[in-house]
Amino acid sequence: xxxxxxxxxxxxxxxxxxxxxxxxxxxxxxxxxxxxxxxxxxxxxxxxxxxxxxxxxxxxxxxxxxxxxxxxxxxxxxxxxxxxxxxxxxxxxxxxxxxxxxxxxxxxxxxxxxxxxxxxxxxxxxxxxxxxxxxxxxxxxxxxxxxxxxxxxxxxxxxxxxxxxxxxxxxxxxxxxxxxxxxxxxxxxxxxxxxxxxxxxxxxxxxxxxxxxxxxxxxxxxxxxxxxxxxxxxxxxxxxxxxxxxxxxxxxxxxxxxxxxxxxxxxxxxxxxxxxxxxxxxxxxxxxxxxxxxxx
Amino acid sequence: xxxxxxxxxxxxxxxxxxxxxxxxxxxxxxxxxxxxxxxxxxxxxxxxxxxxxxxxxxxxxxxxxxxxxxxxxxxxxxxxxxxxxxxxxxxxxxxxxxxxxxxxxxxxxxxxxxxxxxxxxxxxxxxxxxxxxxxxxxxxxxxxxxxxxxxxxxxxxxxxxxxxxxxxxxxxxxxxxxxxxxxxxxxxxxxxxxxxxxxxxxxxxxxxxxxxxxxxxxxxxxxxxxxxxxxxxxxxxxxxxxxxxxxxxxxxxxxxxxxxxxxxxxxxxxxxxxxxxxxxxxxxxxxxxxxxxxxx
Numbered sequence: 001x002x003x004x005x006x007x008x009x010x011x012x013x014x015x016x017x018x019x020x021x022x023x024x025x026x027x028x029x030x031x032x033x034x035x036x037x038x039x040x041x042x043x044x045x046x047x048x049x050x051x052x053x054x055x056x057x058x059x060x061x062x063x064x065x066x067x068x069x070x071x072x073x074x075x076x077x078x079x080x081x082x083x084x085x086x087x088x089x090x091x092x093x094x095x096x097x098x099x100x101x102x103x104x105x106x107x108x109x110x111x112x113x114x115x116x117x118x119x120x121x122x123x124x125x126x127x128x129x130x131x132x133x134x135x136x137x138x139x140x141x142x143x144x145x146x147x148x149x150x151x152x153x154x155x156x157x158x159x160x161x162x163x164x165x166x167x168x169x170x171x172x173x174x175x176x177x178x179x180x181x182x183x184x185x186x187x188x189x190x191x192x193x194x195x196x197x198x199x200x201x202x203x204x205x206x207x208x209x210x211x212x213x214x215x216x217x218x219x220x221x222x223x224x225x226x227x228x229x230x231x232x233x234x235x236x237x238x239x240x241x242x243x244x245x246x247x248x249x250x251x252x253x254x255x256x257x258x259x260x261x262x263x264x265x266x267x268x269x270x271x272x273x274x275x276x277x278x279x280x281x282x283x284x285x286x287x288x289x290x291x292x293x294x295x296x
Numbered sequence: 297x298x299x300x301x302x303x304x305x306x307x308x309x310x311x312x313x314x315x316x317x318x319x320x321x322x323x324x325x326x327x328x329x330x331x332x333x334x335x336x337x338x339x340x341x342x343x344x345x346x347x348x349x350x351x352x353x354x355x356x357x358x359x360x361x362x363x364x365x366x367x368x369x370x371x372x373x374x375x376x377x378x379x380x381x382x383x384x385x386x387x388x389x390x391x392x393x394x395x396x397x398x399x400x401x402x403x404x405x406x407x408x409x410x411x412x413x414x415x416x417x418x419x420x421x422x423x424x425x426x427x428x429x430x431x432x433x434x435x436x437x438x439x440x441x442x443x444x445x446x447x448x449x450x451x452x453x454x455x456x457x458x459x460x461x462x463x464x465x466x467x468x469x470x471x472x473x474x475x476x477x478x479x480x481x482x483x484x485x486x487x488x489x490x491x492x493x494x495x496x497x498x499x500x501x502x503x504x505x506x507x508x509x510x511x512x513x514x515x516x517x518x519x520x521x522x523x524x525x526x527x528x529x530x531x532x533x534x535x536x537x538x539x540x541x542x543x544x545x546x547x548x549x550x551x552x553x554x555x556x557x558x559x560x561x562x563x564x565x566x567x568x569x570x571x572x573x574x575x576x577x578x579x580x581x582x583x584x585x586x587x588x589x590x591x592x
Contacts, residue, residue: 032516035451045456046497101498105459107516132427159328160401169400174499178491187486195478196468203396204464206501220328221402 006090008116008124008139011068015114015126016137016148018063023112024130026056027097031131032106047176048100053077056096060114064092071116076233086232086262088119093261095233098127099209108132113211115236122261125240127215136215138241144218153245153271156220163272165199165284168223171213172204175229182228185291189226192288199288214238217270218245224285228252228265228293236261238268246271248278252293254286264295299385304411304419304434307363311409311421312432314358319407320425322351323392327426328401347398348372351391355409359387366411371528381527381557385413388556390528393422394504403427408506410531412556420532422506431510431536439513439539446540448515448567455494455579458518461508462488462499465524476586477523483585484521494583509533512563513540519580520563523547523588527557534563541566543573547588549581559590 034050057077064073072091074084086093095113097103103110108131116124123140136151138144144151172190177183192198205222207213210230216222218241239249239261250256252265259266267285272278299307326347352372359368367386369379381388390408392398398405403426411419418435431446433439439446462485468478487493500517502508505525511517513536522530534544534556545552547560554561562580564573 032449044491046495048497101459105497105516105518107459107500107511169396169402169503174489178489178495183490187482191482194464194468194482200468202400203466203503204501205402205503206462206499208459208498208500216402221400223400 006118009142011116012124012126012137012139012142014067015116015124016128016135018060019112019114019126019128020135022059022063023056023096024128026052026059027103027110027112028130031103031108031110034104037104044176044178046101046178048104049077050100050104052103053097053100056112057094060094060096060112068092074233076231079231079233086117086120086260090116090118092116093122093233093236095211098211098234099207102208107208109207109209109212111209111212111215113233113237115233115240117236117261120260122236122240122243125237127211127237127241129212129215134215136218136241138244140240140244142244144241144244146219157246157271157273160220160270160272162274163223163270163277163281165201165281168201168281169203169205170201171207171216171222171225171227173206173208173210173213173227175227177229181291182293182295185289185293186228188290189288192290193285199284210234211238214242214268217247217268218242220270223270224281225266225268226252226285229295230264230266232262235266235268242268242270248282250282252289254289265293299413299418301434301436305437307411307419308421308432308434308437310362311419312423312430314355315407315409315421315423316430318354318358319351319391320423322347322354323398323405323407324425327398327403327405348392348395351407352389355389355391355407363387369528371526374526374528381412381415381555383414385411387411388528388531390506390526393506393529394502397503402503404502404504404507406504406506408528408532410528410533410535412531415555417531417535417538417556420535422510422532422536424507429510431513431533433536433539435535435539437539439536441514446514446536448540448565450567453518453565453568453572453576455496455576458496458576459498459500460488460496461501461511461517461520461522463501463503463505463508463522465522467524477588477590480584480586480588481523484583487583487585488580494580505529506533509537509563512565513537513542515540515565515567518565519576521547521561521580523560524590525561526559530561530563531556537563537565543577545577547584549584560588
């Protein structure tokens with residue numbers, strides 16, 4: 001089944017309604033109330049999951065299964081490492097609550113992130129943050145909507161002006177892996193990006209949610225985002241939206257111009273008027289990467 | 297003279313009105329549109345705009361009419377070595393806190409208006425017009441968000457389970473002129489995050505000291521550690537935090553009592569006992585990797 005035969009706009013609309021009407025209210029009501037949580041199985045004390053994550057994933061799954069019975073489903077909570085594969089079939093890739101640590105602490109950057117891939121390409125993306133009441137959505141070739149209203153991508157790009165590393169604000173997240181070579185690579189790269197002898201970026205921001213970070217790049221609030229360790233469901237929805245704004249997602253390591261949605265390391269860069277400028281930005285950014293991020 | 301609780305509430309109300317009616321609309325209108333207009337302050341990262349100056353003069357004008365006997369210290373009119381914060385009631389104002397955010401249209405710029413008496417922050421108003429969040433407080437009168445009392449949920453406070461605001465700031469040189477602040481900060485971040493160190497749940501950065509202080513006051517962040525900011529970045533938030541049960545100590549170990557212009561701070565949320573706060577502070581300090589220095 002090719003995406004040309006699917007009415008992507010109607011799928012986007014369906015996911016928007018699901019996010020706003022059913023998922024958002026639960027996230028908002030339960031944020032900051034979960035004082036008991038587990039460390040994920042066999043995992044780190046800072047990698048946490050709550051009962052609500054599972055409950056919300058079930059809710060999303062049962063809804064989309066009813067509406068789109070032939071589509072496959074990959075969710076953060078039901079994912080099985082080594083088994084779950086992303087195929088060419090239409091596949092919902094969803095994170096019920098992105099920013100779980102934010103959710104536990106009631107930092108207002110938890111959201112739901114609902115994506116669809118066809119032929120392994122993200123073609124629908126919906127991100128909803130109920131704390132800020134921010135809904136951003138897109139589908140392939142259909143542009144971007146913010147809280148249901150068409151978003152003028154071109155006007156935003158013109159307003160933002162040129163894209164340069166030294167005048168950019170970059171999102172960086174240490175994440176939950178705090179040991180070994182990946183942690184060292186991240187710390188060194190942050191220092192390179194910030195240092196006056198390196199990228200000397202205007203600033204970094206850390207929201208603690210990959211999906212919200214991608215949403216903020218799409219809205220023109222941030223220029224780029226560099227991370228390793230996240231999963232397809234963290235980036236799938238944002239990836240589709242970013243692409244519709246002229247932005248790009250690449251690998252976090254130098255030279256990775258084309259990467260799959262489950263790559264685990266990413267560099268997301270906002271759109272700009274001049275594609276050459278974007279490419280230059282990517283290369284300059286990769287120059288600051290010290291080491292190699294690797295995840296299996 | 298000492299200002300009474302009633303007088304302080306009246307000042308708080310006036311500041312809220314000034315922020316909502318005059319300052320907020322200007323910040324909202326101009327955010328993200330200043331790309332070609334900014335001039336350099338200390339270096340290319342630290343930006344100051346014409347709007348910053350315009351807003352400061354509007355605030356100064358209003359306050360000098362309402363409170364002709366009070367002193368005024370503002371970011372834009374501050375003169376190093378000349379401006380001194382004395383015992384008299386003194387407004388300490390940052391017209392736009394989060395200037396980099398303001399320039400980039402990232403929705404965490406705000407106005408921050410505080411009042412000190414005998415060097416102690418006794419009134420504070422922080423308004424973020426993008427998110428429509430008005431934090432306000434005065435000594436003895438409690439802290440509020442948009443008129444509703446800020447209530448921090450009672451819960452444990454432990455370093456390992458905390459989310460802490462950490463910013464890079466604009467000072468980014470390594471070891472030049474005997475100034476190790478950048479390196480000390482980076483090493484401290486690493487200590488806090490590492491599985492061999494604090495192993496905290498996470499760090500966050502919104503790029504605005506005043507917003508960070510308010511997020512700690514609201515209990516959405518557990519703490520905020522900073523070196524390099526100024527009295528006007530923290531004065532208003534300090535009062536709001538104190539009224540919400542939080543504390544501010546020095547960013548360097550053993551500095552339990554610091555003046556508002558210390559330039560180096562650790563802010564810790566309420567919602568727990570004083571011994572728990574002190575325990576948290578001591579444990580945090582054990583990860584600080586050197587002495588941050590801002591007075592020469």
